[in-house]
Amino acid sequence: MSLELKTHNEETVIVRIGKALDFRNASEFKAQCQDQVQEGARNFILDFSDTGILDSTGLGSIFSLYRQVSPLNGQVVFASVSRPVQVVVQLTRTYKVFRQFPSVEAAQDTLA
Template identity: 80%
Template sequence: MSAGLSFCEKRLYYIMPRVVWCLKLCRSSLETCALTTPGLDDTFNHPEPAPKRVMHNPSVMSFSVEPLNAETVVIRVGKALDFRNAAEFKAICQEQVQNGVRNFILDFSETGILDSTGLGAIFSLYRQVSPRNGQVVFASVSRPVQVVVQLTRTYKVFRQFPTVEAAQEALQQT
């Protein structure tokens, strides 16, 4: 690791490999569990045809943006932040940053899925706002998202608040 990296960049180098490792571990654990559980090993040997997947329609907005003031917005993430909509999330955030927003409250109250691509998009936002003394904070973190946050130790980078209002109050004090 280069000595010229900032504290934030060093943290990212430390955390992102853990994200990938945790996701691989979860996948292998599930496969091992299914292979060693009586009655489930037949599922892998004779799988049923996979159901047709509905692809994400990029024209449908997955996220809602609620401006609180000129420098702070709440982004309500919705049901998922994953490989299907991470590019849309990044585009929305980029537009907000270009408009002068530097503080982002991510509301995960409805979110059931957060994968490594979604985490990467959040870290991308973090890298954009950090040089501008901005912050990315999590609010109303759902249980599935909390599991990912704990496994990847991203709680060391992003502060978490029980509600959007608590996050807003904390950002106003800084």
């Protein structure tokens, strides 16, 4: 599958979302992030640079992750947000919850 997880430091994980996050791989995304939370990760940087599809199931899995880490004072942030992802974020008015950064590096700097 197209997901790629990289540990930045103990608390922060970078997830490269790939071409799509939708009903086909949303449960995989959920499971992999859950493993990371169990191992101590609190912050997630989601890299959307190649993402053409984010459907409601995919978005739901990101929401679940947010619900999971926010009581732990963790954050879910979006990096390199592509146009289709931006459309969904605008529609659902979730930009108030998921901070956006122009690049993964910029997100890392802020979260560090």
